[in-house]
Amino acid sequence: MATAEAHIDSHDHHDHEHHKGNFITNYIFCTDHKVIAKQFLITGIFWAVIGGAFSAIFRMQLGFPDADLGWLEPLLGKWITPEGKLDPEFYLALVTMHGTIMVFFVLTAGLSGTFSNFLIPLQIGARDMASGFMNMLSYWFFFLSSVIMFISLLIETGPASGGWVVYPPLSALPQAMQGSGLGMTLWLVAMVFFIVSSLLGGINYITTIINLRTKGMSMWKLPLTIWAFFLTAIIGVLSFPVLFAAALLLVFDRSFGTSFYLSEIYIQGEALPNVGGSPILYQHLFWFLGHPEVYIVLLPALGITSEIISTNSRKPIFGYKAMVISMLGITVLSFIVWAHHMFVSGLNPFLGSIFMFLTLIIAIPSAVKVFNYLTTLWRGNIVFTPAMLFSIGLVSVFISGGVTGIALGNSAIDIQLHDTYFVVAHFHLVMGSASFFGMVAGVYHWFPKMFGRMMDAKLGYVHFWITFVGVYLVFFPMHYIGIAGFPRRYYSFTNFDAFSGFTDLNAFISTAAAITFVAQFIFLFNFIYSIFRGKKAPANPWRSNTLEWTTPRNPGHGNWPGEIPAVYRWPYDYSKPGAKEDFIPQTVPFSQTMESNLPHENDEIALEKEIEEMVVDETGEHLEHGHGAH
Amino acid sequence: MFGFYILIAVFLVLGILLLIFRISRLINIVKGSDERRVTGSNNVNAVLGVLFMVIGFGLLGWYSIQYFDLYDPPVASIHGELTDKLFWRTINIIGAVFIVTHILLFVFGYKYRYKEDRKALFYPHNNQLEYLWTGVPAIVLTWLVITGWLAWTDIMAPASDDAEQIEVMGYQFAWSLRYGGMDNQVGDYDYRLISDANGNQHGMDFTDRANFDDFIYRDLVIPKGREIILKIRARDVLHSVFLPHFRLKMDAVPGMPTQFKFTATKTTQEMRDELGDQEFNYELACTEICGRGHFSMKKNVIVMEPEEYDKWKAEQESFLKKNPDFMSQVPDNLKELAMISTRSNE
Numbered sequence: 001m002a003t004a005e006a007h008i009d010s011h012d013h014h015d016h017e018h019h020k021g022n023f024i025t026n027y028i029f030c031t032d033h034k035v036i037a038k039q040f041l042i043t044g045i046f047w048a049v050i051g052g053a054f055s056a057i058f059r060m061q062l063g064f065p066d067a068d069l070g071w072l073e074p075l076l077g078k079w080i081t082p083e084g085k086l087d088p089e090f091y092l093a094l095v096t097m098h099g100t101i102m103v104f105f106v107l108t109a110g111l112s113g114t115f116s117n118f119l120i121p122l123q124i125g126a127r128d129m130a131s132g133f134m135n136m137l138s139y140w141f142f143f144l145s146s147v148i149m150f151i152s153l154l155i156e157t158g159p160a161s162g163g164w165v166v167y168p169p170l171s172a173l174p175q176a177m178q179g180s181g182l183g184m185t186l187w188l189v190a191m192v193f194f195i196v197s198s199l200l201g202g203i204n205y206i207t208t209i210i211n212l213r214t215k216g217m218s219m220w221k222l223p224l225t226i227w228a229f230f231l232t233a234i235i236g237v238l239s240f241p242v243l244f245a246a247a248l249l250l251v252f253d254r255s256f257g258t259s260f261y262l263s264e265i266y267i268q269g270e271a272l273p274n275v276g277g278s279p280i281l282y283q284h285l286f287w288f289l290g291h292p293e294v295y296i297v298l299l300p301a302l303g304i305t306s307e308i309i310s311t312n313s314r315k316p317i318f319g320y321k322a323m324v325i326s327m328l329g330i331t332v333l334s335f336i337v338w339a340h341h342m343f344v345s346g347l348n349p350f351l352g353s354i355f356m357f358l359t360l361i362i363a364i365p366s367a368v369k370v371f372n373y374l375t376t377l378w379r380g381n382i383v384f385t386p387a388m389l390f391s392i393g394l395v396s397v398f399i400s401g402g403v404t405g406i407a408l409g410n411s412a413i414d415i416q417l418h419d420t421y422f423v424v425a426h427f428h429l430v431m432g433s434a435s436f437f438g439m440v441a442g443v444y445h446w447f448p449k450m451f452g453r454m455m456d457a458k459l460g461y462v463h464f465w466i467t468f469v470g471v472y473l474v475f476f477p478m479h480y481i482g483i484a485g486f487p488r489r490y491y492s493f494t495n496f497d498a499f500s501g502f503t504d505l506n507a508f509i510s511t512a513a514a515i516t517f518v519a520q521f522i523f524l525f526n527f528i529y530s531i532f533r534g535k536k537a538p539a540n541p542w543r544s545n546t547l548e549w550t551t552p553r554n555p556g557h558g559n560w561p562g563e564i565p566a567v568y569r570w571p572y573d574y575s576k577p578g579a580k581e582d583f584i585p586q587t588v589p590f591s592q593t594m595e596s597n598l599p600h601e602n603d604e605i606a607l608e609k610e611i612e613e614m615v616v617d618e619t620g621e622h623l624e625h626g627h628g629a630h
Numbered sequence: 631m632f633g634f635y636i637l638i639a640v641f642l643v644l645g646i647l648l649l650i651f652r653i654s655r656l657i658n659i660v661k662g663s664d665e666r667r668v669t670g671s672n673n674v675n676a677v678l679g680v681l682f683m684v685i686g687f688g689l690l691g692w693y694s695i696q697y698f699d700l701y702d703p704p705v706a707s708i709h710g711e712l713t714d715k716l717f718w719r720t721i722n723i724i725g726a727v728f729i730v731t732h733i734l735l736f737v738f739g740y741k742y743r744y745k746e747d748r749k750a751l752f753y754p755h756n757n758q759l760e761y762l763w764t765g766v767p768a769i770v771l772t773w774l775v776i777t778g779w780l781a782w783t784d785i786m787a788p789a790s791d792d793a794e795q796i797e798v799m800g801y802q803f804a805w806s807l808r809y810g811g812m813d814n815q816v817g818d819y820d821y822r823l824i825s826d827a828n829g830n831q832h833g834m835d836f837t838d839r840a841n842f843d844d845f846i847y848r849d850l851v852i853p854k855g856r857e858i859i860l861k862i863r864a865r866d867v868l869h870s871v872f873l874p875h876f877r878l879k880m881d882a883v884p885g886m887p888t889q890f891k892f893t894a895t896k897t898t899q900e901m902r903d904e905l906g907d908q909e910f911n912y913e914l915a916c917t918e919i920c921g922r923g924h925f926s927m928k929k930n931v932i933v934m935e936p937e938e939y940d941k942w943k944a945e946q947e948s949f950l951k952k953n954p955d956f957m958s959q960v961p962d963n964l965k966e967l968a969m970i971s972t973r974s975n976e
Contacts, residue, residue, distance in 0.1 A: 092919065092924070162919060163919045170867040176920075263884060263885025264865070264884055266801075266824040269826055277885065278886060279883055279884065279886070319756075322755070322760045346881050346883050356775060357779070364764060364768055367764075372760075374734050377735070378753075379742055383672060384671070384739075399727075399732065400728060404724065406774065407724065410778035412785060413713055413778065416717070417717075418879055419872075419917040457671065472686065480700075485874035487916070487917040489924060490925040492925050498875070499915075502700075574752070575752050
């Protein structure tokens with residue numbers, strides 16, 4: 001550890017804060033984690049608008065199959081048929097890209113990328129990420145991936161259309177559908193860059209959390225947000241490479257004539273030479289990432305919510321250690337449940353049994369988390385900020401979507417429900433909506449720290465209630481449609497007598513979806529308006545305990561102008577009996593709060609001196625100087 | 631011109647909304663509510679939460695009961711009755727959890743909304759509670775898993791030897807059905823023998839004598855009360871056999887044959903009478919995205935009384951008989967057998 005130099009460096013901070021870069025080094029190729037976080041956020045919002053618009057378009061097809069969509073022609077061109085209908089293949093492309101964009105670009109990059117980057121250094125007390133340069137690369141690989149994916153939307157044969165899971169052989173054979181041509185190639189290239197970005201980010205998050213915590217910040221004093229980001233990054237680092245491998249083998253099959261996934265295929269009047277491959281192999285590899293991916297998008301949202309619910313209930317999060325242990329449990333289990341996506345894929349039924357057992361076990365840590373949230377609210381003193389509302393909304397949709405997982409994880413029941421709208425309802429609530437709510441809650445909560453201004457609360461309330469009610473009106477009825485057996489990814493249901501009902505319910509869902517989508521522009525307006533015209537934020541607007549609120553209103557590169565504060569207590573000392581205020585920040589030593597200390601906390605006073613004399617490795621910050629970036 | 635008016639109207643509405651927004655902000659500043667820790671909105675949000683819950687439960691209960699028959703398709707297979715029972719049992723349990731947790735969520739939100747003079751309870755942990763809500767879900771889940779597992783192993787167990795063999799082959803964008811014929815054996819195939827041009831859609835290999843009496847029929851015809859084994863395959867991309875009324879689903883995978891056994895419990899006519907709908911037909915659908923025509927891969931399914939089925943089956947002419955050209959692919963030593971078995975149907 002370069003302790004001596006680190007110490008010397010910390011004296012230089014004064015000039016450090018006042019340096020002026022140009023526009024490019026400050027806002028574009030910037031290594032400051034806060035700027036990178038905002039870059040991720042804004043790119044994520046851009047993608048969310050596209051992904052949401054796609055769903056609005058295909059919901060129009062599903063809800064109003066007879067409507068004339070000719071007015072979309074200026075936008076979609078030849079994808080609108082001369083009769084004013086959506087092209088069936090383009091419908092599949094929309095469904096595919098909606099999934100890809102939302103899962104990867106919005107809820108992985110937009111959520112983890114934003115909040116892991118923004119909060120890790122601020123909440124653990126570090127000047128920046130362990131490697132600011134790698135962090136910057138992480139964003140720019142994501143940007144490159146975004147550009148390629150965006151281009152794929154514009155090409156003549158359309159983007160990838162085989163569902164977001166892109167199962168071969170459909171995705172491997174350009175003759176099977178248009179989207180499996182160039183669009184699929186671009187999808188794979190974009191995903192490869194995306195994985196690189198995700199790994200660069202993840203390795204950085206893990207390293208930073210392990211090495212750069214400030215004085216006194218032991219692992220058990222970390223806010224739950226950081227635990228969540230930490231475990232999320234571990235999941236990502238372990239599972240994304242497997243998707244990389246799956247994608248690479250698919251590239252080989254598509255372009256170099258290998259037969260990893262292809263066997264005994266006769267298509268378009270021609271028998272292909274490939275034998276011996278297995279489409280199921282791809283499904284195993286894909287879901288080895290695909291299922292942990294669910295937790296990659298969910299855990300950060302749960303972490304954010306834990307923090308927000310505790311702060312705004314003015315109560316410690318109930319069962320901090322149980323929360324960490326259940327997240328650990330979820331992390332471990334997330335790797336050994338993947339085949340529940342494949343119960344009826346032709347998987348060996350014995351494996352199906354094993355995966356059913358493992359899958360239902362994962363419901364237990366999830367249930368523990370829910371009960372802990374509820375107990376945190378119990379006898380609290382609840383302030384409904386927009387962030388708090390979205391967090392409570394998250395708990396609600398997490399329950400609603402989570403419980404149906406118990407039905408789906410049961411392989412015998414899954415036979416009927418697999419690939420129906422029941423599944424669509426399930427994962428849109430538990431993973432889509434929950435993560436989205438977590439992301440929005442995070443934006444409302446940390447906006448003051450990001451931009452030094454407040455977002456408008458009233459607009460936030462309106463946004464919340466329309467979104468919350470809207471999400472239920474969209475996804476809850478899908479359970480009924482799913483029980484009735486309606487399959488996913490159907491362009492139209494009129495071919496089947498069994499699926500000919502529910503036209504009114506489908507129209508209802510589509511209307512609700514359109515309203516919910518439009519309501520997001522309230523948020524967008526609030527976001528952009530508040531960046532420039534919002535009320536100036538106080539230093540600690542939510543009266544919160546965590547470290548980020550000890551920084552100046554607009555923290556510069558390096559976060560704290562002087563020395564990084566030391567930490568003496570856990571982050572959840574809210575409404576402590578005897579305390580003057582209803583919160584005690586982590587930086588307040590026990591020796592200053594004799595009136596509210598619990599018996600065992602008085603023993604920790606003796607350790608305070610030790611904490612103050614600790615030497616912290618400020619390597620990340622040191623590297624900055626080494627690079628001569630300033 | 632019409633579009634232009636709409637555009638103007640949209641801008642006007644947006645302008646008005648913006649104005650309302652600006653005014654309300656000014657009022658907030660004048661009233662100083664920006665400075666207060668909690669405004670009246672806090673109570674409004676707490677009440678809205680309870681209101682949302684009450685109305686939501688009302689809608690949920692009303693729709694679930696009123697339209698039950700609409701969303702619960704009638705079941706017509708033995709294992710389907712079992713999985714339905716498991717499904718509704720699970721729904722009842724998770725429904726109870728859903729309702730209780732939501733009541734707690736919104737009632738707590740209302741009851742413990744911010745009050746100036748109250749202090750929240752400092753209650754960081756209680757291990758007994760944690761054990762309780764780890765243990766109880768674990769026990770309930772164990773029970774659900776075990777009942778599900780017993781059903782699953784039963785459903786997936788090997789079919790009996792005399793089960794009626796029917797091959798379901800998926801391709802873009804239809805199904806083709808091949809019946810085992812009199813020997814009740816679906817014969818071998820080789821994908822290199824598939825040819826839409828010469829009519830051998832299934833790639834039947836005529837060196838296998840089991841193929842001689844196999845026949846192709848446009849509908850999926852099955853006898854009631856007799857075990858059926860569907861031999862499922864695909865020849866281009868993934869498809870998935872879905873028989874909603876029989877609670878049956880299994881992917882069709884190129885290069886990897888799959889199967890599903892089941893026993894139908896109601897003939898088409900019985901189901902028509904039960905539903906009071908003489909137009910009713912069982913259907914076979916595709917549930918794995920397979921391309922442009924994914925939504926149109928339909929087959930009619932006809933369930934007959936066993937005697938009726940036997941009669942129907944005996945009437946069918948084998949593929950080889952209908953397409954005598956393929957006789958040339960039959961090895962010489964089997965030619966005689968092939969001639970006999972194609973004739974035996976007459």
